[in-house]
Amino acid sequence: MANSHEVVETAQTASEYVQHHLGFLTYGKHADGTWGFAHSTEEAAEMGFWAINVDSMMISVLLGVLFLGLFRFCISKATSGTPGGLQNFLEIIVEMVQTNVKNTFFGKNDLIGPLALTIFCWIFLMNTMDLIPVDVIPMFAQWVAGDPHLYFKAVPTTDLNITAGFAIGVFILIIFYSIKVKGLGGFLGEFAFHPFGKWAIPLNLLLELPGFFAKFVSLALRLYGNFFAGEVIFLVIGLVGYWQLPMHFGWSVFHILVVTLQAYLFMMLTIVYMNQAHQTTH
Amino acid sequence: MNLNATIIGQLIAFAVFVMFCMKYVWPPITAILEERQKKIAEGLEAAERAQRDLNLAQNKAADELRAAKQQGAELIEQANKRANQIIDEAKDKARVEGQRLIAAAQAEIEMETQRAREALRAQVAAIAVAGAEKILGHAIDQAANEELMNKLAAEL
Numbered sequence: 001m002a003n004s005h006e007v008v009e010t011a012q013t014a015s016e017y018v019q020h021h022l023g024f025l026t027y028g029k030h031a032d033g034t035w036g037f038a039h040s041t042e043e044a045a046e047m048g049f050w051a052i053n054v055d056s057m058m059i060s061v062l063l064g065v066l067f068l069g070l071f072r073f074c075i076s077k078a079t080s081g082t083p084g085g086l087q088n089f090l091e092i093i094v095e096m097v098q099t100n101v102k103n104t105f106f107g108k109n110d111l112i113g114p115l116a117l118t119i120f121c122w123i124f125l126m127n128t129m130d131l132i133p134v135d136v137i138p139m140f141a142q143w144v145a146g147d148p149h150l151y152f153k154a155v156p157t158t159d160l161n162i163t164a165g166f167a168i169g170v171f172i173l174i175i176f177y178s179i180k181v182k183g184l185g186g187f188l189g190e191f192a193f194h195p196f197g198k199w200a201i202p203l204n205l206l207l208e209l210p211g212f213f214a215k216f217v218s219l220a221l222r223l224y225g226n227f228f229a230g231e232v233i234f235l236v237i238g239l240v241g242y243w244q245l246p247m248h249f250g251w252s253v254f255h256i257l258v259v260t261l262q263a264y265l266f267m268m269l270t271i272v273y274m275n276q277a278h279q280t281t282h
Numbered sequence: 283m284n285l286n287a288t289i290i291g292q293l294i295a296f297a298v299f300v301m302f303c304m305k306y307v308w309p310p311i312t313a314i315l316e317e318r319q320k321k322i323a324e325g326l327e328a329a330e331r332a333q334r335d336l337n338l339a340q341n342k343a344a345d346e347l348r349a350a351k352q353q354g355a356e357l358i359e360q361a362n363k364r365a366n367q368i369i370d371e372a373k374d375k376a377r378v379e380g381q382r383l384i385a386a387a388q389a390e391i392e393m394e395t396q397r398a399r400e401a402l403r404a405q406v407a408a409i410a411v412a413g414a415e416k417i418l419g420h421a422i423d424q425a426a427n428e429e430l431m432n433k434l435a436a437e438l
Contacts, residue, residue, distance in 0.1 A: 026286070045284050053288040060292060064299045071307045078310065080317035094311050113312070114304035122299065161285055165292025169300075 018235045021134060023151035024159065025055040025141075039149070055141070055152045056159040063125040063156070067118070093121065097267070104271045107278030109177070115274070116267045119166065123223070124263035126162070129155045130227060131252050131259070134234045157227040157262075160220065167220035170270050174215070177277040186280070215273050219266060226262050230255055407431040 019041070026044035028051025029035050037054075038044035044051065074090050083091060097117045105112050129137070137154035156162040178187040191208040192201050230251075237247045411431060 028286070047286065049286050051286045052291055053286065057288055057291050057295075061295055064295060068299060068302055068307060071303075071311070075307065075310045075314075078314050080314045080321060083318075091311065091315060094308075095315065098312065098315075111300075111304060114308040115300050117308060118296075118300045118303045159288065161288035162292045164285065165289045165296055168289065169293050169296040 014239050017239065018232065020149075020151065021138065021235050022153070022158075022232070024053040024153050025151045026051050027054050028052065038151075041151075044151075053153070053159055053161060055154070056156040056162050059129065059154060060122075060126060060156040060162055063129070064118075064122050067121045067125055093117070100268060101271055104268065105275045105278070107181070107275065109274070109278065111173075112271060112274055115173070116271055119170075119270055120263050120267040123157065123166070123266050124259065126156045127227060127259035127263055130157075130230060130234070130255055133248065134231070134238050155227060155231055157223055158231045160224045160228075163224040164220040166223075166266070167216050170219060170273065171216050174273050174277045177274065181278050182280060215269075219269055223262055223266055226258060230258060403435045407435045410434055 023041045024038075024044060026038040026047060027036070028038065028044070028047030030038075030043070031046050038047060038051070070086075071090060074087050078087055094117060097120055098113060101113050101116055132154060134154075138150070138152040141152035142148050142150045153159060175187075178190075182190070191205055191212065192198070194204055194208060196204055233251060234248070237244050237251060240247065411427070
């Protein structure tokens with residue numbers, strides 16, 4: 001670690017080091033019309049919308065499979081008698097989710113439980129990647145790819161695309177269930193006729209629409225912002241040589257809290273928003 | 283930071299994972315949890331029932347013990363009474379027997395005395411005659427003093 005660190009220090013400046021770590025392994029269409037991986041952040045930006053961050057996507061899917069695989073593995077030998085260690089642990093998570101859903105969501109919808117569980121576990125796992133030292137996974141990826149300048153971002157929640165993907169999914173569900181429960185008129189009426197009645201429609205829209213889209217922001221940007229900032233601090237700590245070890249430890253310990261809290265918050269906000277979507281009286 | 287198709291990829295992955303979770307993860311786990319809750323509730327109920335049965339049995343046992351003690355005490359009392367009765371009877375019998383023995387002995391003594399007195403009376407006459415003979419130096423005519431002798435003997 002220390003050895004490679006010196007190499008990094010001599011090969012690139014501190015800001016280059018940080019920027020390199022903030023870049024993604026983007027696959028898309030180059031400016032000259034060929035398809036391939038971007039070799040710099042500028043190149044990645046030039047690829048436009050139809051490019052994909054292979055690193056975030058890969059780790060995201062891997063962690064999702066890990067989460068579902070772990071649960072399926074546990075279910076395959078689960079018992080309603082005395083549970084073993086793993087089963088006990090997973091049951092605690094499921095019961096926590098179940099309790100929160102029961103206390104916060106008053107409608108009737110079988111989707112909410114699995115939705116909340118998936119969000120909590122998946123985001124928790126993604127956030128936990130934060131606790132792995134910042135250079136380990138990128139270095140491993142560079143070794144596998146044989147390219148010492150490969151961009152690789154190990155924490156999917158520091159990618160706005162991933163958190164926005166979650167938020168859009170939840171947003172679609174909010175809109176779908178709002179319309180399903182209240183009807184299209186009822187759903188739109190909530191924006192137009194609330195809180196000041198039908199004579200103040202513009203004012204109502206002005207008040208209600210930002211609140212509606214704030215849900216999206218509070219889901220996507222809060223999670224992204226927290227982990228992007230946390231990651232940058234990890235990177236800066238990674239620049240200070242041997243003294244990074246105690247600092248890294250301190251920041252990691254603090255991040256254990258953030259990791260759990262942010263996953264929990266995302267789950268709770270989702271449940272709350274879904275509850276609002278199912279509530280007929282505003 | 284640029285948004286790109288990753289957002290769509292993540293959205294699809296999210297949808298797939300949530301559906302998988304909803305179909306294959308959530309139902310079995312909640313079923314297991316419910317089953318365990320039911321089992322625990324049943325177990326607690328059974329324990330409560332057993333406790334109630336135990337209390338009943340303990341009460342019954344205590345009652346029976348008390349009854350047995352009472353019965354035992356009664357038996358002992360009865361036995362004591364019977365024993366006293368037997369002792370009293372024995373005492374009475376012994377007293378009666380003793381008195382009978384005493385009476386028999388007294389009767390015998392009486393008879394013996396009578397007999398001795400008869401014998402003595404028979405001999406006194408002879409002794410008196412012999413004494414008088416010695417005093418007088420010769421034989422007294424027995425026939426002449428018969429009456430006198432008998433009178434003497436009767437006075438003894």
